Amino acid sequence: MTSPHPAALPSLHALPTLPTLPLERAHHDTCRAALAAMVDGAQEQVVVGENVSASGADAEVLGYQLRSKAKEMRELPEGPLFFGRLDFDGGEHAGQAYHVGRLRISEHPAAPPLVVDWRAQVSRAFYQASAHDPQGVAVRRRFGWAPGSKGESRDLTGHEDEHLSRGEDRASDILVREIERPRVGPMRDIAATIQPEQDDLVRGDLGVSVCVQGAPGTGKTAVGLHRAAYLLYTHPQRIRRGGMLILGPNRTFLSYIAEVLPALGETGVRQSTLPEEIGRHPVTGHDDARAAALKHDPRMAEVLRRALYARVSAARAEEIAIPEGAYRWRVPAGEFARIVADVRAEEPPYAVGRERVRTRAVGYVQALAERRAGPPPHAWVRKMSTAVRPYVDAVWPRVRAEEVVAELLGTEGVLAAAADGVLEDEEQRVLLWAGPPRSWKSARWSAADLVLLDEVAGLIEHPEGYGHVVVDEAQDLSPMECRAIARRVAFGSLTVLGDLAQGTTPWAARTWGALLTHLGRPDAAVVPLTTGFRVPEAVVGLANRLLRQLDVDVPEARSLRADGELRIREAGDDLCGATVAAVRDALAREGSVGVITAAADLPRVRAALDAAGVPAAGPDDLGARLTLVPASLVKGLEYDHVVAVEPAAIAEAEERGLHRLYVVLTRAVTGLEVVHGRPLPF
Incomplete structure (x- = not known):
């Protein structure tokens, strides 16, 4: 189907065949009754599931799944249950007709669907079929509903049919009216109006990260949200196991988009801002423009890494001597230093490296014990592990991200050592706190400091990740903020949405290549959307x-x-x-x-x-x-x-x-x- 152009719309008439609207309204009544039964059935399953005899863990998991499903069904927003219909005369669905809506509706799980989900494979033809490529579709029907309809069947006011098998290729009044409908209140879903190029992005593979460069009014935000809904539908176990995160620029924006996913039948998706994700402390401090820009500079990653690992020193390794009665178990200083150096060369997260040093030192002692008297009991190994800990503290000490950042920004010598060859002397002076706090506990952290804290925390221990993250208004992210996101999707995929022309932060991206590199996805495809459907x-x-x-x-x-x-x-x-x-x-x-x-x-x-x-x-x-x-x-x-x-x-x-x-x-x-x-x- 060609894209709608209001100036060139032909005079379309919704086919006023007398039986058609009453039949479609009757079908909607049937769907409404079936949906009510599905909601009641989901709640009944919760009650039955609570009486199922199972182990405690199994019962808890089953109960959680049933309650979640029932909650999702109860929270479905009111509205029309279908917006389209496909009649097939070719292909694997020849002779079949399907109503297309925001979720699948059937009278019981094994029955044919009364409505197919817009994300189902069969529904793709609703968005992609054309007179040049009918994809087996004889007729594509669009339904017109009264504005603001809560889903009463009488609100079905008309329909339009495109006879694709006859070569009809015309614009849709219903589609145009829906796109141009006045906007009051939160953002609506666009399941009824998705265009072919948008559909291609929505249905992209889960394992592939993509960047959408979207001009104003091209629907890039809607594409990202519908892609999230599609992935949840297509890969429910993989996504729910890893989790999904929607990142927006501020709370006002998140409130604006909050109703889109629930309208598509998806609840429980975390919608947040990056400051909320990395906010270890309230923002009570303030940076001037120069200091903030430096803290968001990617060079700070190397400065912070040096500051953290400056605390690790094989040179401080001493002989480990653990008394046991009249005997002393020993790890020579040279051997202990070698263990520290080997682990340091492996570049694990800081906390993991510390644990490896402890484990290998205990393993050395345990090997001595086995040669002397055979395998020791577990209690003995635990005792050795406790005894080794003070020696490990000396060469690889415990540390908090706050300690590292506070010492770095509050101590000229520490900053000079960590930033040597990375930052100019003047840049170091800009970064130094004018009045350092007595300890990190009394520090007044700025918004940019929280980014630094997250970087160090990620070096100490990897944060829990997500299976998929949708990042909107990504052009405003700094390199250091991109790194914070990359840490949270190390084993997942990204949908990056933005417009370089709308970059307003001092560190806003000038090119997508640099930003995607900081996000850890340098090879992600950049797909431009330039056709505006909303802005005149x-x-x-x-x-x-x-x-x-x-x-x-x-x-x-x-x-x-x-x-x-x-x-x-x-x-x-x-x-x-x-x-x-x-x-x-x-x-x-x-x-x-x-x-x-x-x-x-x-x-x-x-x-x-x-x-x-x-x-x-x-x-x-x-x-x-x-x-x-x-x-x-x-x-x-x-x-x-x-x-x-x-x-x-x-x-x-x-x-x-x-x-x-x-x-x-x-x-x-x-x-x-x-x-x-x-x-x-x-």
Whole structure:
């Protein structure tokens, strides 16, 4: 199927054959009853499972699985149970018809499905079949539902049929209406509107990491979330065993996307931010821009490694002498030093290396004992292990990440030794704490310090990993933050989502190659999405003008939406008055309205809106009709209408302010009004 272009839509008529809608509504009633029975059955299984005679461990596992399934079924959001249908006249499904929805529904497990899951292999033809490649599909049907439907069968208002076997190849009114439907509240799933190039990414192999360079409005976030749902469906045991993590840039963004996976039938997936994942301590300290940039620099990994392993020294090895009655078991100093040096050369995690030294020292003593009197009892080995520990402490001491980082940043000599040949003298002076704390326990850790602590903690002991991690807005990650993610997916795979043009941190990536290398996936394919389905052509055109001023090599976006509106309003000396007028105009239209301004202008804009009787909610109120949000928090969000206030102020507010402005200008999915009193940066 060709991509929909509203300007070129033919006059389609949902086939009004009289029996069709009543039959489809009746089928939906049947599906609704079957789903209710599935929910009740899941709860009944919990009750029966609690009475099953089994070992304690088996009963606990069974109970957990049954309760989890019942909970998932109870928490399914209300809504239509299918959005499409496939009638096959060829291939292995010839003569069969399948309704496609967000989850599989059947009257009992062995019965044919009333609805097939959109992730099932048979459903792929719904997204990929075309007149040129029907894939055995005679008719693809799309259903139209009343906006905001809770799944009442009477809300099924129409349908469209494409006779692919006859060579029909036309755009869909229903598809376009769904894509362009006004956005109020959290992000919705796109299971009904996935495009072929998006579907290819969603159904990629679990073992393959992929990077999606997505222009604004191309659906990269939705692709990442639907890929997560697909992997959970296709590889449930492997994913649940390793776990899945969705990483977003901030809590506002995570709230915005929180309902997508549950709507697709997947609950219990961890959605977090990187600071939450690595937050060993509250952030109470602050770095200036230079210090923060240095702490995020990849050279710090080598500095930290040196600082940690400077505590290990084979030269401090002394003879081990363990008394036992009148006899002393001995490990010569030279042999002990060799053990330490050998383990150090193996480069294990710090804690593992310490344990190896202890084990090998005890093994040396145990070999002496076996030659003298045969294999010793386990109690004797434990006694030797305890006796060896003080000697191990001397050459490979226990240590906490906090001790290493606090000593490094608080002691000039320690930093100089660890950073020799890595950091310049001036850079070392920038890193040193001005007033070192008495101990690490009283240190005031900055956000960047937490990244350093995580690096050292990962050197001491590998963190628990995930089977798959989806990283959104990845272009803003620093090299050191990428390393923190890489440690958590050492044996899993990644879906990396972002747009280099929207990089706003001082360390934002200029190329994907460097960032993917820091993530441990240098060979991951970078797939560009450049076709926008949400942002109108006029808005994309303005953003592309700004894109040419940015220091990134990404293709310009294009939009399939010829509708939408762009206005430029000159404010003169009355910026707030012009903003209020623009807001009133936007509120006269359908959909959500976002007023986006530089953080410094936020208080006076809010005061003006309040005085005019149009108070705005904050960015966390996702269901609000009118929202006032600082430019720094708008990434990843979208509104039907955006009022962008004083672009020059947004561009000047930070080092990569033009990139921030690019983000602001691409949040509108219907109309954008730019209010300015100063010359426009573009």
